[in-house]
Amino acid sequence: MKPQPTLDMFDVSKRFGNFYALKGVQLQAYAGEVLALMGENGAGKSTLMKILAGVYSSDTGSIKIDGREVHVRNPVQARKEGINLIYQELSIAIHLNVAENVFMGSQPRNSLGFVDFALMHTETQKVLERLGARFTSHTMASELSIAEQQLVEIARALIHKSKVLIMDEPTATLSDRETERLFALIRQLRSEGIAIIYISHRMPEVYELADRVTVIRDGTYVGTLQRHEIDPDRIVRMMVGRELSDFYQRNKNHRPGEVVLKVKNLSRKGVVQPSTFEVRSGEILGLAGLVGAGRTELMRLLFGADPKSGGEIWLNDKKLNIRSPQDAVRAGIGYLPEDRKSQGLFLQMSALENIGMNVLDKHSHFGLLNFAALEKLTRDAIQSMALKVSSPASLAMDLSGGNQQKLLLARWMEIQPKVLILDEPTRGVDVGAKSEIYRMMGELAEKGVAVICISSELPEVIGLSDRVLVMREGEIVGEVSGKEITQDNIMKYATGAEYLASDLVGA
Structure with missing residues (x-):
């Protein structure tokens, strides 16, 4: 006999104006399992979880906890029902200590009606020890790392006797070691009988952790896979309606043109060794290497974001004197940074302001901006980039990760770059x-743009690149092209294995 689900959501719908964010969605989660919830950005995952957590109310449908129908009207009631949502953006008050954060909004009272701080610290410390935390209930939240703050969020959920724990992209800001610790903790919580709903777009994580996978697309329920059915190609097909192998399709008849960019001995003392390379028009040049290899540092020198110790940059046979990003932009070089939120986007500004940022001078007369022209270019960019925004006035901070990235790309398209x-x-x-x-x-x-792509995902590098430069310890140590672009060849250079191999042959 099949066990009763801890959580049973059925026929859940939610409409914002004329737009259906969810339509007839179902989801079941069982005690002692990790259920991965997957779907594209905008598929409705967050809306569904916010309904479960009491942030939104559904238009139709039912929610049952242990077979009992509940009406979750707000987050406080959700916690009382044993439902806890840990957002990607953690809700930690850094000016409070750990115990105060754990009991925020639900402080216990003593017989006199005062907050029982001693009980708060005692109960918090018990949970921290259960989680294997290396800090105490008295530690100030401002002293904690992101991974430790996440532990505080989990401790808060356990204090409220969580039956259903929702984790939204929990590894987005964690290192590999911190991610391993989190996975061990998730397995521990699963063994204790908690139903864990794990939202992630990272396929290896889902494959490693999930007991089942539920997929939603365009606000509708697509299906659920059991552990033995979990397969990346199948999940992608359910999420986007096409095969994973279709992703890297390029025009096979396209050939790169003449050399556009020449970099000679570009360096920064102690960071990047003298580096020389070329990029052709219409070429996608991959830049591979292990974390810390110097890829980003080299590109920041090229873009003028960091000062160089030496070297030359030539664009279309013209030597450039790039001392700042503004110099690079004027020359026709664009740079989409690794951290879009802190280095790329103006989160508090609109899509129009973000897209038009680099071309304001082209759309102003006598110091006055031509907003009609800016709105037109923004609407054109929204259409060409397939940006999911309600209007040019939509704030960048309200967009999904994928749409934020496309917003940045749209900004660089406006300068008609020669090199991106x-x-x-x-x-x-x-x-x-x-x-x-x-x-x-x-x-x-x-269109003839020379594209340089840094990526830590080898399938991405291999699938997209015409050539690949490999860096190690701040130096370009190898180049592969054509059929030589393989994982083995790239990793040999990235790890130094090619030198080991040659030494063994010489021996």
Whole structure:
């Protein structure tokens, strides 16, 4: 006999104006399992979870906890029902200590009606020890790392006797070691009988953790896969309606043109060794290497974001004197940074302001901006980039990760770049947005733009690049092209194995 689900959501619908964010969605989660919830950005995952957590109310449908129908009207009631949502953006008050954060909004009272701080610290410390935390209930939240703050969020959920724990992209800001610790903790919580709903676009994580996978697309329920059915190709097909192998399709007849960019001995003392390379028009040049290899540092020198110790940069046979990003932009070089939120986007500004940022001078007369022209170029960019925004006035901070990345790309399209540097262009975006970004990169190459792409995802590097430069310890140590672009060849250079191999042959 099949066990009763801890959580049973049925026929859940939610409409915002005339737009259906969810339509007849179902979801079941069982005690002692990790259920991965997957779908493209904008598919409705967050809306569904916010309904469960009491942030939104559904238009139709029912929610049952242990077979009992509940009406979750707000987050406080959700916590009382044992439902806890840990957002990607953690809700930690850094001026409070750990115990105060754990009991925020639900402080216990003593017989006199005062907050029982001693009980708060005692109960918090018990949970921290259960989680294996290396800090105490008295530690100030401002002293904690992001991973430790996440532990505080989990402790808060356990204090409220969580039956259903929702984790939204929990590894987005964690290192590999911190991610391993989180996975061990998730397995521990699963063994304790908690139903965990894990939202992620990272396929390896889902494959490693999930007992089942539920997929939603365009606000509707697509299906649920059991553990033995979990397969990346199948999940992608359910999410976006096409095969994973279709993602890297490029025009096979396209050939790169003449050399556009020449870099000679570009360096920064102690960071980047003298580096020389060329990029052709219409070429996608991949830049591979392990974390810390110097890829981003080299591109920041090229873009003028960091001072160089020496070297020359030539564009269309003209020597450039790039001392700042403004110099690079004027020359026709664009740079999409690795961290779009802190280094790329103006989150508090609109889509129009973000897209038009680099071309304001072209759309102003006598110091006055031509807003009609800016709105037109924004609407054109929204259409060409397939941006999911309600209007040019939509704030960048309200967009999904994939749409934020496409917003940045749209900004660089406006300067009609000769060279475009993309640093981890698909980090933190779902497979659907990845497909759109790959398509745009191919179209840029078709138009003759020289594209330089830094990526830590080897399938991405291999699938997109005409040539690949490999860096190690701040130095370009190898180049592969054509059929030589393989994972083995790239990793040999990235790890130094090619030198080991030659030494063994010599011996």
